[in-house]
Amino acid sequence: VQRYTYVPTLGNLSFAVPTTTIKWCVISELELRKCNDLAVRSPAFTCVGKMDHDACITAIKAGEADAVTLADEYIYKAGLRNYDLVPIIAEDYRRNAEACSYSVAVAKKGTGFGLKDLKGKKSCHTGLGTSEGWIFPIGTLLSKGWMSWGGADNQPLLQAVSDFFSASCVPGASGYQTLCQLCKGDCSASSANEYFGGAGAFKCLAEGAGQVAFMNPADIPASERNNYELLCGDTTRMPVENFKTCNLGEQLAHAVVTRRDDTLSELIWTSLTTVRAKICCLVTRQSKQPRDSTTTSIRWCAVGPTNGPETAKCDLWSGNSFQPESGTPAIECQTGSTVEECFKKIMRQEADAIAVDGGQVYTAGKCGLVPAMVEQYDEGKCSTPGTAASSYTAVAVIKKGSGVTWGNLKGKRSCHTGIGRTAGWNIPMGHIHKKTNNCDFTQFFSSGCAPGADPTSPFCRNCKGSGRTVGDEAKCKPSADELYYGYAGAFRCLAEGAGDVAFIKHTIVGENTNGNGPDWARGLRSEEFELICPGKDGSVPINDYESCNLATVPAHAVMTRLAIKGRVVDVLKDQQARFGRHGSSDNFRLFESVDGKNLLFKDSTKCLQDVQTDSYESFLGQEYMTAMKSLRQCSDNTPDLEKSCTFQSCQ
Structure with missing residues (x-):
């Protein structure tokens, strides 16, 4: 499908210029990274960075960009006559469409107050005018009579909200000192404000800047949900999982917005369908992220303390992985105190990969991660692409003569x-x-x-x-x-x-x-x-x-995010060519542990091989999945992270 953009020339003549490139508008470093991952999967996409959604709307109208994913309040604005943009694709939140369409008030467990007790508290909001962070919560407080406002003729609503909360971060409310007091960076509705958006509002709460956050429940990290509660309209509190019955209102799904152009719309739809992109991956759910990894590097997560043996081996790996062409190492190291902490970092895009055993593959899969490569323990199978994944035998060992x-x-x-x-x-x-x-x-x-x-x-x-x-x-x-x-x-x-x-x-x-x-x-x-x-x-x-x-x-597998699986595989193939069993380096060996056993990878690993599926269920196999489902009947044997990840959400 081709798109034709009409460009003015001499007089009133114009010529149709064909293009098959869709310029996607992004407003943060995180969105740019996700957009770049999408572009790697399909040359139909390029990325255009702007400061905020208003700038994206203007850029699409001017032809400088072609598409953006917007929440309902911006969809309305984009449809006004001076922009005349249209929504063409609504987000599908899969198993539970409602999970991404509610506004909730969130507080830390044990803080004691209810929704009616918020006067004088410190608040975190996704942004001025947003449904989940402003319209529903402020409307609820006003309708319940818990916040006073005499109307626009009496005073601006912003002033009433400023008088109600002792301090806030309301991105976009510049000019009201109290409403910007808690913001980190500036008070703009952009990535320059670390507390902007759903993830930003949660970060504002998690870091202790605010006491309550008004946000979308899908933006509460799965790994953190047990530490927080929802404030209900009847003044009670409920677990985060109860967002359907304890919320401030339901909002419309996000949607892809573009110009009124049937050919362009068809191109966007066809291109996204071809790469099976998850549209919500380009929705603003900002959090302050580490700097972008280059396309030739990945961040490995080592388990244990920062001065532990896994971190030491990772640091040695990183130092030897220096790439002269880019001037950077191919491997950067992150540390998690446990495997679950590493999973959380990968989910938050603070790390990219870790090698874990089958039980941990199960948990990671439940949390949306995918297997990228698998350890192979048979040297003879390393030179044969497409061979069955390696496996090992679980045994019970005793001392001889113990009875x-x-x-x-x-x-x-x-x-x-x-x-x-x-x-x-x-x-x-x-x-x-x-x-x-x-x-x-x-x-x-x-x-x-x-x-x-x-x-x-x-x-x-x-x-x-x-x-x-x-x-x-x-x-x-x-x-x-x-x-x-x-x-x-x-x-x-x-x-x-x-x-x-x-x-x-x-x-x-x-x-x-x-x-x-x-x-x-x-x-x-x-x-x-x-x-x-x-x-x-x-x-x-x-x-x-x-x-x-x-x-x-099943053998141990490298787990990562689906969007960067290709990059992880490419980097690891290059690394094992340099540092594997037959690598040329004498300074470092990927599958050997000097100050411990089975650090980063099992020492018995001969090579890493591609995993041909993105499904953790297929990787583990039916027999193992049956055993795991049986054991999960015992809730005490289900990791907290896995319990959190079964909470329905679009992430």
């Missing part, structure tokens, strides 16, 4: 790789739940170490921590700082007598015995350990894992 069997596990002490991990938790606890139908696993095992469990739980009692004698905050934390975390950590827990059984991967015993592994494993012999499994009495040798195991499970 522990699967039949007498009840009451024993257990060693787990971590809460929510595949071989260390999901698979064995799935077997136990199937046997007992009891979700309280503390009634099955007497104690143990399952990093990530509640610190007061018996599953933290036997954890080792970092080894410090005092002030050890690492105990039971799901990071490499906890010495019993991960595959090697769970085996160490068993070897050092802190547990009677270890749930790990089938290769771990061999990797940490017979002279292999770190200092703590010296002197251990593989024949000192055996396997137990459901349906078999007694125990079997370690190398009989094919006949005695808990399940065969």
